[in-house]
Amino acid sequence: MSRKMKTVQQPRWYRPAWIEIDLNQLRQNFALIHADKPKPLRIISVIKDQAYGHGAVPVAKAALESGAAGLAVATLEEGVVLREGGIAAPILMLGERHPNELRDCLHHRLTCSVSDVRIAKELATSAEEAGTAAPVHLKIDTGMSRYGIRWNKALPTIAEIARHRALRLEGVMSHFAMSDETDKSFALEQLGRFQTVLAAMREKGFAVKYRHLCNTGGFLDLPQAHFDQVRIGILPLGVFPSAVCRRIAGIEPVMTVKAQIASIQNIEPGDTVGYGLRYRAPAPRRIGVLPIGYGDGFPRVRNQGEVLVCGKRAPLVGSVAMDAITIDITDIPEAQLWEEVVVMGRQGSEMISVHDMARLKNSVSYDVLAGWRERLPKVFIGASA
Numbered sequence: 001m002s003r004k005m006k007t008v009q010q011p012r013w014y015r016p017a018w019i020e021i022d023l024n025q026l027r028q029n030f031a032l033i034h035a036d037k038p039k040p041l042r043i044i045s046v047i048k049d050q051a052y053g054h055g056a057v058p059v060a061k062a063a064l065e066s067g068a069a070g071l072a073v074a075t076l077e078e079g080v081v082l083r084e085g086g087i088a089a090p091i092l093m094l095g096e097r098h099p100n101e102l103r104d105c106l107h108h109r110l111t112c113s114v115s116d117v118r119i120a121k122e123l124a125t126s127a128e129e130a131g132t133a134a135p136v137h138l139k140i141d142t143g144m145s146r147y148g149i150r151w152n153k154a155l156p157t158i159a160e161i162a163r164h165r166a167l168r169l170e171g172v173m174s175h176f177a178m179s180d181e182t183d184k185s186f187a188l189e190q191l192g193r194f195q196t197v198l199a200a201m202r203e204k205g206f207a208v209k210y211r212h213l214c215n216t217g218g219f220l221d222l223p224q225a226h227f228d229q230v231r232i233g234i235l236p237l238g239v240f241p242s243a244v245c246r247r248i249a250g251i252e253p254v255m256t257v258k259a260q261i262a263s264i265q266n267i268e269p270g271d272t273v274g275y276g277l278r279y280r281a282p283a284p285r286r287i288g289v290l291p292i293g294y295g296d297g298f299p300r301v302r303n304q305g306e307v308l309v310c311g312k313r314a315p316l317v318g319s320v321a322m323d324a325i326t327i328d329i330t331d332i333p334e335a336q337l338w339e340e341v342v343v344m345g346r347q348g349s350e351m352i353s354v355h356d357m358a359r360l361k362n363s364v365s366y367d368v369l370a371g372w373r374e375r376l377p378k379v380f381i382g383a384s385a
Ligand SMILES: Cc1ncc(COP(=O)(O)O)c(C=O)c1O
Pocket: 046, 094, 095, 175, 214, 215, 216, 217, 231, 232, 233, 234, 235, 241
């Protein structure tokens, strides 16, 4: 490993609770994805919402170094932050654009996905004024009923958008509603609808360079839906979107959440712990306090969940507070003040997975990753120079 690959980028201020982002693992995950995929298939790395909470610019740089053909984000600001971070690669804007965003999209060379003739017209006008042609990806709604031109009424709209000289029809896309479950029937129906639109476009002579439908679930389980490129977000981060989708061996999480024990209390039988007296000690107990709480994105649970201390699992006791959680370390006497604790991730042979946290949060893995708050500093391992 080169010295550059070992670089650790520390936050400005020390805080005994932090997120570790292992960019070397991210590169390794990309390498495994590249080895797994058909050679011509292009990878678009979806890095919206701070690369699902991992840090947009460092993840984008590592993704592009690892062979991603482009990036995708959801908001104008996310796109501009990447440009200001020195990223020149193509960036696709997911979702719908407000007319007020179009000039900035053009100025920063952010590729819009369009599904509305009025937005297409406004984009064309702005592009003409700027003396340029704007690349666009047509969004087809094949079953999400969110953004996109409805699949069975698509052709007249496509024709209207395509007639603008200042728009360059670069891509056509859709999005799966359920691609990572065992039941693929709706995904296959969406694929069929997308193919119908593509065939009609071909027949009318509308040529596009990039056709794309797959997210991670589709990439893993629906190779017949790969087309020219796939838009994957969660897989390079080392998290599989469901328990049932195909696995690629060696892919591991990039994010670990850690904290240090900031206080140890030896409490007596009958003593209570924390707000609301939610835990009462049945016997003498050794309680560790971690300076991390719901203000950092930890789910606000009571007497639920575990963390890893000295390679062992320690249960949470009492209520999660804004800045603190309390853990029972009675059975881990070797745990000392400022001991490093894993809140989410691996320690030795034990693991608190993103999916464990999702159950605790009563939500999904995506929400857990993106849900850690900015207050928690990030330490990047293997940051590019
Ligand atoms: C339109 C679109 N494409 C692709 C993705 C990437 O999904 P995943 O993280 O499951 O790969 C997302 C994320 O939600 C999305 O909204």
